[in-house]
Amino acid sequence: MIVIKKITLITLTKSALMFYAEQIKSLFGDLVTIYAYSISESPLTSVEKADAFVVSTDAFNSISDYERIIPPDIPRVEISVDFTKENIKTLMNIKKDTCVYLVNFSETMARESNTRLSQLGVNHINFIPYFPGAKTVESCKFAVTIGEMKYVPPGAETVIDLGHRVLSSATIVELALRLKLDYLLESEKFKEYFNSIVSSNYSFNQLFGRSLNMESQFEILMEIIDAGIIGVNEDNIIFAYNSKAVEITGFSRELVIDRAADLNFPFLPFAECRLTSKKITNKLVKFRGIDINFTVAPVIRGNKYIGAFATIQKFTDEESKQHNLRMQLLNKGHKAKYNFYDIIGESDSIKRACTIAKKMAKNNSAVLITGESGTGKELFAHAIHNESKRSMYPFIAINCAAMPDNLLESELFGYEDGSFTGAKKGGKLGLFEFAHKGSIFLDEVEGMSPALQIKLLRVIQEGEIMRVGGNKIISVDVRIIAASNESLENLVGDGTFRSDLYYRLNTLPIEIPPLRERHEDIMLLFDNIKNKLGGRLELSSQVKDAFMSHSWNGNVRELHNYVEYLTYLDKEYIEYDDLPSSFHKGLSSSKINESTNDLDINLLKKLAGNRMDDYIFVLKTLYDGYINRQNVGRLSIAEKAQSSGNYLTQQEVRNILCDLNSLGLIKMSTGRGGSKINEKGIKAYNNLKPIG
Incomplete structure (x- = not known):
């Protein structure tokens, strides 16, 4: 009696679903029944049970959705796809150096297809990955698409549709093994299918040709499996040993072969397995300097007991597979975008910063x-990652001051199922886990609470994390790149930042010069x-x-805003009067009236340094609040600063308020009471405000 095997097929798009279902049916025929589900068609809540x-x-x-x-x-078989020989033959007929759009439905898929074609030797075409939202190139009139005709750019005059990529040989073989239909692999239908597919690592045509001389089908499967296989008989004498x-x-x-297993592989517990007749799973040992699982x-x-089989894999290979799966489930978007050549500047200070950063990129500290x-600062972080040995792994950036403390903790460290109200069923991997082997950029790291600072310190020192609500230690290999626009050393002195974390982060310090110290770069930028x-x-x-003498308190970001403003004026020649009003409001410290008798203005100037305009702005905002009988908080000051082009963060406002409070010019209230300017501060403001 023939037993019909059940297959549940799940894909993202309906077109891919129908294509793969047809391929499987054409190979396995009436031996299988296929239940097909497309996620894009309808949400998946339950599926038909299958073999x-x-x-x-x-x-x-x-991952939680996948496991749910x-x-x-x-048994699960993850789909991998590949090009056919006919696809490659078609592409090889395209003239050398032709500009060709490589069209797919997403940036990741377009770039992955490009990489795969390069691996298969299609290197003579100037491929431009194209996807919805990508920019077109005016001179490019040729397009090749992977079954996605609807995304071909309108300017393409010649279009070749290769169709969907076919299921890879590895996918078909694994499915046959899972269904216990491996005897089909010797059939002419399967041989023809395997022969039609291009492969860069091994040839199934050659594999099946050699199999005719092998003693059994067992040996064929031994060579197909992507893991080391060592088989012993009842006396633990090795009889099976594959190429892997x-x-x-x-x-x-x-x-x-034909020797006792413990002579060459004493770390494999065949003797224990013989005594207990129990499976020994997932053990990690070091053998000849290599970590083996x-x-x-x-x-x-x-x-x-008639024998045993051991499967062995390099731990790094297993990690790589896990990494690829994590990246697929992370929407594949976490990559560094910039390199050091994206940092524009000829000044000595920016060149020096780049030189130091390049040297530090080679280190893991x-x-x-x-x-x-x-x-x-984030531009430098991207460039450091791309210059490092971790460049092929994830780069994840997060602003520590942009979210509440408990949310930041769950994002960084992940959480277990049911760890708090609203937690996603099945839990969630944290960004440290997703960034394994790569880098994580912690912007405005001073925004971390003391409790989170302790957890971050453990990541740096021990390379370990624990998810929120969990009790399991998870090892991670992540490089920390932190950034701050505050003096962490001063925050350590104030007791708001841990000294031990500061010294750990400050192993490789880089200081980015402000734009006002890069005069020769202003017009280049x-x-x-x-x-x-x-x-x-x-x-x-x-x-x-005016640009050369401007204080540039907002640095390159401020310059970008002004260039954007001037561009949208749609004028070919920009006069001084065309500059926005916010450009004229900030006055340098040389225009400050120093004639006050009631306050040591020089002390304030020394304290403010080259940020005197920001101090005057805060005093003015507090003065306006005094006139309107309103207390003014850090948030409202920062919002007014942004609307007027002064670009102050809440942390920067807080530091300025602390300085003004220490000079007795204002009174800071705890909690939400805001800050008030006093009589001494009003007098100081009247002497400091711009004249005229």
Whole structure:
């Protein structure tokens, strides 16, 4: 009696679903029944139970969704796809150096297809990955799409549709093994299918050709499996030893076959497995300097031990697979975007900062980037990651001051199922886990609470985290790149930042110079930003002089805003009067009236340094509040600063208020009481405010 096998097929799109279902049916025929589900068609709440689940990992938003839908005791086959030989033949007929759009439904899929074609030797075409939202290139008139004709740019005059990529040989073989239909692999239908697919690591055509001379089908499967296999008989004498095992251990077959297992592999507990007749799973050992993960399973027939099999893998290979799965479930978006060549500047100070950063990129220690708001700290963080050995792994950026403390903790460290009200069913992986082997950028790190600072210190020192609500230690390998526009050293002195964490972060310090100290870079940056925005304006000599003498308290971010403003004026020649009013409001400290008799203005100037305009702005805001009989808090000051082009964060406002309070110019209230200017402060403001 023939037993019909059930297959549950799950993909993201309906077109891919129908394509893969047709492929599987054409190979396995009436031996299988397929239940097909498309996530994009309708939310997936339950699925038909089957003998095997064939799943496209991009169909799920998270690991918890994946595990919730698919029963853990049912065999799973993750879909991998590849190009056919006919696809490659078609592409090889395209002329060398032709500009060709490579069209797919997302940036990740377009770039992944490009990489795969390069691996397969299609390197003569100038491919431009294209996807919804991508920019077109005017000179490019040729397009190749992977079954996504609706996304082809309208300017393409010649279009080749390769169709959906087919299920890879590995996927088909694994499915046959899961369904216990492996005898089909020798059939002509399967041989023809395997022969039609391009592969860069092994040829199934050659594999099946050699299999004719092998003693059994068992040996064929041994060579297909992507893990080292070592088999022993009832006396623990090795009789099976595949090529992957040779690659991992470095021992040839001649040294191993027909010898006792403990002679060459004393770390494999075959003797224990023989005594207990129990499976020994997921053990990690070091063998010849390599970390190896192994499992030993007994073979029992008629309640009698007749041998055992060990599967061995390099731990790094297993980690790589886990990493790829994590990245697929993380929407594949966490990559560093910028390199050091994206940092514009010819000044000695910016060149020196880049030189130091490049040297530090080669190290794995924590990096602390300091500098005023808008100087480009995140740009440096991206460049450091891309220059490092971790560049092929995730780069994740998060602003520590942008979210409440408990939310920040759950984002960074993840949480277990039911750990708090509103927690996602099944829990959630934290960003430290997603960033494993890569880098995590903690912007405005001073915004972390003392409790979170302690947890971050443990990550740096021990490389360990614990999820919120969990009790399991998880090891992570993550490089910390932190940034602050405050003096962490001063915050340590104030007791608001832990000294031990500061010294850990400050292992490799980089200070980004403010724009006012990079005069020779101002016009370079102006031209660069103008070109990116598509502007065609020119500045009068008076405007250029004004730019060169401006205080640039908002640094490059402020410059970008002014260039954007001037671009939208749609004028070819910019005069001084065209500059926005916010540009004229800030006056340098040289214009301050120092004639007061009641206050040591020089002390305030020394305290404020080159940020005197910001101090005057805060005093003015408090003075306006006094006139209107209103208390003024940090948030309202920061909002008014932003609307007037002064670009002050709440933390910067707090520091200024503390300085003014220490000089006796204002009175700070605890809680939500805000701050008030006093008589002494009003007198100081009247002497400091711009004249005229």
